[in-house]
Amino acid sequence: MSTPAQAAQALFELTYDTVPTAMFKAPGRVNLIGGHTDYNEGLVLPAAINFHTVIAVSPNSDNCINAVSARFGAEVQSWQISSEEQQDNDNAPWFNYLIGLCRSFLLTGLDIKGMNVAIASNVPLNAGLASSAALEIAFAMALSEQNQLHLSNLALAQLAQRSEYQYVGFECGLMDQMISACAREDHAMMIDCMDMSAKPIEIPDNLSLLIFMPTQPLKRSADDYHLRQHECAQAAQHFGVESLRELTLSQLEQGKASLSPTLYKRALHVLGENARVYSAGKALQRGQLAKFSQIMAQAHESMRDNFELSVPQIDQLVDSINQVVGDKGGVRITGGGVGGCVVALIDHDYTEAVFSAVEGEFSKQTGVDVTTFICHPSDGVHQLSIEQA
Known part of the structure; x- marks a missing residue:
């Protein structure tokens, strides 16, 4: 080819x-x-x-x-x-x-x-x-x-x-x-x-960077992406700031009662995610794979629960991989939550076991086939x- x-x-x-x-x-x-x-x-x-x-x-x-x-x-x-x-x-x-x-x-x-x-x-x-x-x-x-x-x-x-x-x-x-x-x-x-x-x-050289893309379209509409943008802008406007980056968690909690539950969840995701990105970067630099794994799990949960841009099959795919790697790698939805992909950064030693779990157990349970990309940071x-x- x-x-x-x-x-x-x-x-x-x-x-x-x-x-x-x-x-x-x-x-x-x-x-x-x-x-x-x-x-x-x-x-x-x-x-x-x-x-x-x-x-x-x-x-x-x-x-x-x-x-x-x-x-x-x-x-x-x-x-x-x-x-x-x-x-x-x-x-x-x-x-x-x-x-x-x-x-x-x-x-x-x-x-x-x-x-x-x-x-x-x-x-x-x-x-x-x-x-x-x-x-x-x-x-x-x-x-x-x-x-x-x-x-x-x-x-x-x-x-x-x-x-x-x-x-x-x-x-x-x-x-x-x-x-x-x-x-x-x-x-x-x-x-x-x-x-x-x-x-x-x-990225430590003992880690594999993997992307799992379901062959069937599981993504939500791009309209959902734009809706989240609008909701974030509404939340920022509510607090009188240019963007949610300028909002603190204490300000969000103090103003929670005057904010709709939906806008509160969107803002809570963004504020929490910024902190998680910083912590994840530090964990990678220090070789703290268990901590990185925990942060990635929290990020996926927030995309699922606070930003509501995952789908059940993607959640199950993430769970299937996590059951194999435990704290030896991080796994979460990626592609903005609209693309329907999962990214995993895991210890090399678990790569084959993850492939087996995804191609075997996950696909059999869901009927969803997955294309796996083994990537290298470029x-x-x-x-x-x-x-x-």
Whole structure:
């Protein structure tokens, strides 16, 4: 099977009958802990994973972005570069991410020129593993480097988030774009979404990073995601703060009587989750796996009970894994609670037993098959040499 880099280069050559002049590679991500804290200006602890989107490019003289995707068919999509508002491409929604980034660059005062583009990716779709962010960040670096803008990786993440919010219509936090842009191999990254600072947290080499994705769709609607955003904003407004990051637990408890039970639970999750992210990062740094396991269990319970974004089958999957690893690994729902995935960071020695439990007992009891991804914490976006493909 070809790598995304090989596939992107081959597609480029087939489509444009020439070799690309540059290639850019950006990873997907898994969020270890920090569910729905990013858009509340809180703390998150994601890691980039060794599933990537690769973009092969070369300049053109027709002032157009011409793009083709291996994943979404071989038809070339084209967009005339302009700062003026133009109709989105309803037939190729993936192409709107590229259009949105171009608009974001232009309206920031950054000039861009025409490019031919070919895209390949192995980041799983609809799994909460940031396939869209990987596309955005790879293309953002392509725009930056091909136009000699040489923007920082943080700037790429900010432009990508802005374009997704303004032009794609998804009001996301900064986490996905920032980890895809700024990740470090063998590390998770604690990101403060208020001041956009980031601290790498080394993942001990005796731990396996696993993602379990049910093959049947168990996720809730994206409407639930937006509803939680709205509820968090309502809770913040109730207390007269810009975001829940500015609210303290004592303030929340003092104002509990004047808050609806639903909004109280949403705020309680966010405040507790910020504390859990910080503690989880410290536990990893100190090699305190039992403590990390406990914190991850608390995070899953809060997503289930306070944020109400899990589903019974996901809860059972988490329980099945926990029964095997005990305090030798952390397990929780991931993907914002909408993607329907489970992440586990566990002692290597328990990996095979976990596979057996998931593929055997869990699937037999629920009738739900699970795809397991064995991941490695990856570097953020970077340029590839053509030879690397």
